[in-house]
Amino acid sequence: MAESTAEIPAEAPAAESSTAPPPLKTTPLxxxxxxxxxxxxxxxxxxxxxxxxxxxxxxxxxxxxxxxxxxxxHMGQAFLMGPDHVTVAKALEALVPADILNLAPGRQRYTQLLNEEGGILDDLMVTRSAEEAQDGVLMLVVNAACKDQDFPHIAAHLPDDVRLMRADxxxxxxxxxxxxxxxxxxxxxxxxxxxxxxxxxxxxxxxxxxxxxxxxxxxxxxxxxxxxxxxxxxxxxxxxxxxxxxxxxxxxxxxxxxAGLCLYGHDIDVTTSPVEAALTWSVQKRRREEGGFPGAERVKRELAEGPSRKRVGILPDGKAPAREGTEIQAKDGRKIGTVTSGGFGPSLGGPLAMGYVETSFAAIGTELDLVVRGKPLPANVASMPFVPNRYFRPPST
Amino acid sequence: MTDTKFTKDHEYVRLDGDTATVGITDYAQSQLGDVVYVGLPEIGKAVTQGGEAAVVESVKAASDVFAPVSGEVVAVNAELEGAPSTVNEDPLGKGWFLKIKVKDKSEFDKLMSEAEYQDYLKTLS
The missing domain is CATH 3.30.1360.120 (Probable tRNA modification gtpase trme; domain 1)
Structure with a gap:
């Protein structure tokens, strides 16, 4: 018996180094x-x-x-600090496609750091401080494997009156x-x-x-x-x-x-755009119209014309899990995509996957094959999340 | 009379006449964690020593089960397909994977005895 796929989960590998790997860090726990x-x-x-x-x-x-x-x-926490919310929000908006300006005090938003080509450098949570005395403070949480690239990237693009303070x-x-x-x-x-x-x-x-x-x-x-x-x-x-x-x-x-959530380095990376990744919900209307973030041209074009490929949920018909890297084929045997995350869903009680397919195969219910150990196994494009979300939304008053 | 031998890849093989029953060891199942899928070969398939014979998957990873001896697959434990956790619960008993009609008994004889396998486990970790 030997393991044939890498142990998951694994975030994006850290930058390659020619020297021996440094000793592992530990958390306070x-x-x-x-x-x-x-x-x-x-x-x-x-x-x-x-x-x-x-x-x-x-x-x-x-x-x-x-x-x-x-x-x-292990995740990367940091504070982005400036004279007031507008200044700090604009500084961050130059790097991400979300509307940070209109983020209310005490509210949080999911977004992505994009490169000039509209590829995703990392995904992150941005929180505006609820305290009035802390107007002009945003809290960022980024992926562990990306933090040592993200924070210098952000710091290098800030105006003089906004600074990034790591919260290691x-x-x-x-x-x-x-x-x-x-x-x-x-x-x-x-x-x-x-x-x-x-x-x-x-x-x-x-x-x-x-x-x-x-x-x-x-x-x-x-x-x-x-x-x-x-x-x-x-x-x-x-x-x-x-x-x-x-x-x-x-x-x-x-x-x-x-829950249908992306894992950076697997379901999203520098080659995928927010539109391809089905994360357009996280690009608010004002930003779609105004642009002003890296890769805005690509995002706008893909929103208007549709992306060439799209991230979808996939449910295999049988019981065999299809792991990351599994080839996705049309029923005629043509390769149309690749699984980016896949395994077994304990609550679902069966295998599940997500991956990218050519957009014409992205509709819910589309029949596909997953090539597992050389055999095409039937599967269907499925809606995500695979199990219902149970987020807390109080009744509106 | 039956005799059980072990491989470095953590399969066990129990020989009864010329029929070998193959599964994974208790150490293997504990390392894998919860087994959620077992892929078994077709009956009649010819397997060679060290070649892929079956697949076992936990929540986090897929692993190959190699044939400890060469021969022809004469039976598979189809019950595992509906109850893969049997591999965790009773790996050396009800959690067997397949039976092979052995071609060359000398392949079996060269595998590790239980005492040798236990010593081998001590060299890991």
Whole structure:
């Protein structure tokens, strides 16, 4: 028996180096993972838990049924700071296609750093501080494997009155699942009422933290940014709750795949545009019309004429998973695309994949073949998410 | 009388007359994690020692199961297709993958004994 595909999840590989790889970095929760019996693996330059003793399947289902906590402290956190919101928003808008100017205080938005060709350098979350005293502060969270490229890239493109401050001293803990809200409410007053994609500075049992209602699982949940020195206290407090179990990177990957969310370096990269990647929802109307971001010409052209290829969800008819790299064929045997993420969905109870296909094959229900171990296996283009999202949107008043 | 041998790729093979029952070891299933798919060969397929015989997939990865001995596939454990987690629960029993009619018993004789396999495991990790 030998492993024939790489261990996933893996973000984009760090830049190649001719010297020996540097020693792996650790997060402030490394000792906690080891004490829990986690299987630690190298990931984006860090030694991270891929799973705990109960295994990926159990962790995945735990998150969908109750709640799970994830150490995502390897991700890149930073503050973009300037004299006022307009100045800082405009500085960031020169690099991303989202409308940051009209992002309200305490709100969060998903966007992408683009290159001049409209390719995606990384995807990120941008949060505008809710505090009036912090007008002119945006919080950024980028991918671990990209942070050492992203932050210099951003810093190099800023006007004189805006600066980027890395927050490497901060840890990040995600609490996800249908019971996340009731769990966090025991520690953070007011957290249960926060709508999806909002953020606030809060007190967690007296410790100052920055909480956003978002995540990477398709479930309701939060991401809690705290000083590294407080990471163990908050992690342990959450874990003492009977509804909460620790979840590793393995289940994080299967959860996000079922939710139809992109993994940078796999489903999106420097060759893919936001339009090809079916992320046009994240390019707001004002930016589509005004442009003014790298690659705007390509994005506008693809919006008007349609992209030549598109990211789609794919459901195999049978039980065999189709992994990343699997060739996608039309029924006549012609290659029309490639799987960029694929595996088994524990909540779905079967295989699932996403990948790029020629646009004429992108309609929901289109029949395709996936070439797995040399054999074409029938599959269909499917809508995403593969399992329903359960984001918290309070009734509008 | 039956005898069980092991490979460095963590397959086991149990010989009964000239029929070899093949599966993956307890160590292999624990390393793989939750098995979610098992791909089995056609009955009648000729396999050669070290060649691909079956596929086992966990949530995170796909792995090949190699034929520990050459011969013809005479049976497969079709129950695994509906219940792949049997591989985790009972790898050396109900979690067997396939049976091979052995061509050359000397191939079997050269594989590791259980004691040798346990020593080999100690050299890993």
């Amino acid at each position: 490394h000792g906690a993972h080891v004490a829990l019996g986690a299987r630690m693996v190298p990931f984006a330059g860090y030694e991270m838990p891929v799973q705990y003793p109960t295994g990926i399947l159990t962790e995945h289902l735990q998150t969908r049924a109750s709640a799970g906590i994830f150490d995502v402290s 001293h901060r840890a990040l803990i995600a609490l996800q699942g249908p019971k996340a809200a009731e769990v966090l409410a025991r520690h953070c007053e007011g957290s249960a009422e926060m709508p999806f994609m909002s953020a606030r500075q809060m007190s967690f049992d007296g410790l100052t933290c920055h909480v956003s209602r978002s995540g990477y699982t398709g479930e309701d949940g939060y991401e809690i940014s705290i000083k590294s020195a407080h990471a163990v206290a908050i992690w342990s407090a959450l874990l003492r709750d009977g509804a909460v179990k620790p979840i590793g990177l393995g289940a994080r990957d299967s959860l996000r795949l079922e």
